[in-house]
């Protein structure tokens with residue numbers, strides 16, 4: 001009898017690009033991929049912050065480079081990616097929130113959030129996929145979406161609009177590129193303690209709302225996302241595409 005063997009959770013010899021890698025979930029994703037053996041290119045707007053992260057990662061013998069990238073500048077992003085060796089793995093973690101009631105939403109806040117969370121992720125994903133398609137290579141493209149891509153939330157109309165859009169484009173791209181072996185998925189975290197959410201956690205009424213809704217009874221930490229990133233990036237998830245992996249402590253189950 002031939003026993004089935006667990007597919008590899010390793011990424012040795014693979015190249016990964018992570019946006020928003022200077023902080024929070026992006027930094028954790030970069031660490032997870034590098035620890036799984038990938039060469040990771042850390043991208044964000046500030047090279048200073050990225051250099052600090054890169055030197056700490058190199059001290060652990062992890063293989064990294066840095067890349068200054070503003071994902072809202074889609075023309076520059078496309079040109080940069082077209083000029084680089086292809087990436088086997090992409091994690092779109094650059095993101096922002098401008099939380100307010102729907103009635104108080106300004107047009108400039110709406111445009112800023114959509115410009116990064118949707119448009120930025122969209123055109124970077126396309127640029128990375130184009131290189132893979134040119135070379136006839138497979139790949140795994142991961143969008144850090146949110147539980148708010150599946151449900152609504154207080155003061156979150158703009159943010160929810162952006163993450164529901166990320167869920168939609170993920171499915172459409174997964175269909176388009178499936179036969180080419182390019183997989184596209186989302187990870188949907190609940191509230192994770194990072195600089196993005198610190199202000200929300202600092203408000204007692206919001207913290208109570210969060211703790212009440214997370215069925216496992218605790219808020220998230222960036223480490224909670226790392227296994228999901230490795231799973232979706234590797235052969236372990238070879239038949240998974242167009243999917244949303246909820247890492248939400250049960251928020252959307254209730």
Ligand code: NAD
Nearest residue numbers: 020022023024025070071093094095146189191192194196
């Ligand atoms: P964070 O603020 O710690 O990190 C965001 C990163 O994005 C930073 O490195 C920042 O420099 C980068 N960034 C912002 N604008 C950019 C731009 N124009 N170009 C390039 N980089 C840019 O936030 P985080 O909590 O780690 O969030 C990462 C992602 O996870 C976001 O997409 C966010 O919506 C999503 N998310 C976060 C939570 C949470 O609770 N923290 C929950 C669900 C989803």
